[in-house]
Amino acid sequence: MEKIAPVRGTRDFYPEQMAVRNWIMDGWRAVSRRNGFEEYDAPIFEYLQLYTQKSGEEIVSQLFAMQDRGGRDLAIRPEITPSLARMINQQIHSLPRPVKWFSVPRLCRAERPQKGRLREFFQWNIDIIGDDSPLADAESIFTAIDYLRSVGLTSRDVVAKISSRSMLAAWLQELGATPQELDTIYALLDKRAKLPEETFQALAVEKIPEAGLRNKILELFQIDSFEKLKASAPPAAQEEVARLETLFHLLEVMGVRDYCTFDIHIVRGLAYYTGVVFEVFDRGAELRALCGGGRYDNLLKVLGGPKVSATGFGMGDVVLEILLREKNLLQTAAVPLDFYVIDAAAELGEQTVQTACQLRGRGFSAAFSYKRLPLGKQLKQASSQKARFAVILGQETIDSRQVTIKDMASGLQKTIALPEFLAGPDKVFAAGT
RNA sequence: GUGGGAGUAGCUCAGCUGGAUAGAGCACCAGGUUGUGGUCCUGGGGGCCGCGGGUUCGAAUCCCGUCUCUCACCCCA
Numbered sequence: 001m002e003k004i005a006p007v008r009g010t011r012d013f014y015p016e017q018m019a020v021r022n023w024i025m026d027g028w029r030a031v032s033r034r035n036g037f038e039e040y041d042a043p044i045f046e047y048l049q050l051y052t053q054k055s056g057e058e059i060v061s062q063l064f065a066m067q068d069r070g071g072r073d074l075a076i077r078p079e080i081t082p083s084l085a086r087m088i089n090q091q092i093h094s095l096p097r098p099v100k101w102f103s104v105p106r107l108c109r110a111e112r113p114q115k116g117r118l119r120e121f122f123q124w125n126i127d128i129i130g131d132d133s134p135l136a137d138a139e140s141i142f143t144a145i146d147y148l149r150s151v152g153l154t155s156r157d158v159v160a161k162i163s164s165r166s167m168l169a170a171w172l173q174e175l176g177a178t179p180q181e182l183d184t185i186y187a188l189l190d191k192r193a194k195l196p197e198e199t200f201q202a203l204a205v206e207k208i209p210e211a212g213l214r215n216k217i218l219e220l221f222q223i224d225s226f227e228k229l230k231a232s233a234p235p236a237a238q239e240e241v242a243r244l245e246t247l248f249h250l251l252e253v254m255g256v257r258d259y260c261t262f263d264i265h266i267v268r269g270l271a272y273y274t275g276v277v278f279e280v281f282d283r284g285a286e287l288r289a290l291c292g293g294g295r296y297d298n299l300l301k302v303l304g305g306p307k308v309s310a311t312g313f314g315m316g317d318v319v320l321e322i323l324l325r326e327k328n329l330l331q332t333a334a335v336p337l338d339f340y341v342i343d344a345a346a347e348l349g350e351q352t353v354q355t356a357c358q359l360r361g362r363g364f365s366a367a368f369s370y371k372r373l374p375l376g377k378q379l380k381q382a383s384s385q386k387a388r389f390a391v392i393l394g395q396e397t398i399d400s401r402q403v404t405i406k407d408m409a410s411g412l413q414k415t416i417a418l419p420e421f422l423a424g425p426d427k428v429f430a431a432g433t
Numbered sequence: 434g435u436g437g438g439a440g441u442a443g444c445u446c447a448g449c450u451g452g453a454u455a456g457a458g459c460a461c462c463a464g465g466u467u468g469u470g471g472u473c474c475u476g477g478g479g480g481c482c483g484c485g486g487g488u489u490c491g492a493a494u495c496c497c498g499u500c501u502c503u504c505a506c507c508c509c510a
Contacts, residue, residue: 008502
């Protein structure tokens with residue numbers, strides 16, 4: 001028979017990788033909860049229309065679509081925000097606002113895999129729905145940074161680049177751009193940091209043929225600090241600039257201002273974002289964005305609900321893991337074995353199994369050998385299974401119901417009565433005993 | 434979808450310009466060691482050399498195709 005390979009762009013999670021994944025996700029969940037978010041989930045597939053209605057028909061080539069036996073067009077979820085919007089819309093009138101929810105969905109996208117991008121991955125999402133104040137945006141950004149900080153990434157390692165689409169829109173229209181031109185200009189802006197200056201200029205000429213408007217826009221693109229932005233903003237954009245200023249002030253109050261910077265280049269692709277947008281990068285700018293998000297005040301309406309404002313972000317596991325590995329900050333959620341129970345005499349085999357199971361019944365993890373082996377071999381197994389203690393049943397068990405407990409790290413051992421051990425398995429090596 | 438690089442043991446790789454039963458380290462299994470593990474020593478299992486075709490007396494090695502991985506472009510919700 002032929003060996004079947006894993007599907008392109010997918011990963012197998014052997015226990016070692018699974019421990020890493022669990023550690024990352026445990027961190028996401030813990031930080032979500034301490035910031036006041038509740039967990040939700042949605043189906044792993046949805047009607048294809050949920051995505052086309054939000055993103056247009058082009059999206060179909062970038063996701064895994066299928067038909068069920070009834071001919072319904074379905075798709076494996078490439079993101080969870082549309083599902084969230086669907087769920088919120090269904091209960092919009094009974095949910096207390098703001099809704100603060102998070103999820104850690106498994107997502108699939110039919111893209112060509114490359115560094116930091118796979119076809120199947122996990123993405124931490126948090127969203128705040130039903131509040132349009134800068135406080136909600138600030139708390140969203142804070143939550144992302146709160147996690148990154150919790151795993152040891154400092155403001156020298158990562159940076160949250162923040163801008164505002166509504167601010168840009170107001171400013172660009174003041175300069176003479178039409179609302180229809182905005183998306184083109186956003187795409188151009190998005191390219192600026194990625195292209196050589198010459199190529200960029202050529203692209204600018206192509207996208208904005210009219211020289212007067214183009215020059216004014218290119219001048220706007222030159223703004224590289226919030227101070228300059230504030231100083232040169234036209235009256236029509238002042239209100240949005242003030243919102244950004246409030247946001248930066250709140251991030252200062254929250255204690256994460258050093259992680260944040262204004263960057264006019266952040267526009268977030270062809271997304272549904274309407275206001276504040278942000279992306280978190282490694283300071284070395286070697287990797288793709290770690291995290292991206294912003295305000296999307298129209299999505300619920302686009303998906304058949306009322307106009308309700310929302311803000312949030314997504315953080316994928318792939319780039320995050322690469323960066324944490326590079327910075328030597330990766331840990332694992334591996335669970336150590338508490339006890340490895342050993343029989344030093346053949347006739348104690350059943351009692352060994354019984355003792356292990358009694359330990360399990362008291363909430364400890366315990367293992368034993370399936371094969372009758374010499375004591376040395378069993379200790380070797382205890383060692384390779386990373387047991388903290390070995391519990392040896394031997395002649396002393398037969399003679400006087402005593403067992404020997406060996407601390408595998410120090411090699412120290414004590415012999416005590418079996419009932420006493422079972423009464424407090426974790427107390428044998430506690431201080432003072 | 435477009436282009437570059439790479440495919441030899443579970444992993445990391447060696448195998449020079451074609452030459453005999455394809456190797457090393459790590460990992461795994463067993464023994465040395467029937468009441469004391471990690472170290473050490475010895476042995477063992479494991480390979481259609483990605484796949485298909487071609488050149489040749491002879492191909493892991495050269496040529497063509499194909500698949501997969503990877504990096505970049507497009508895109509990036």
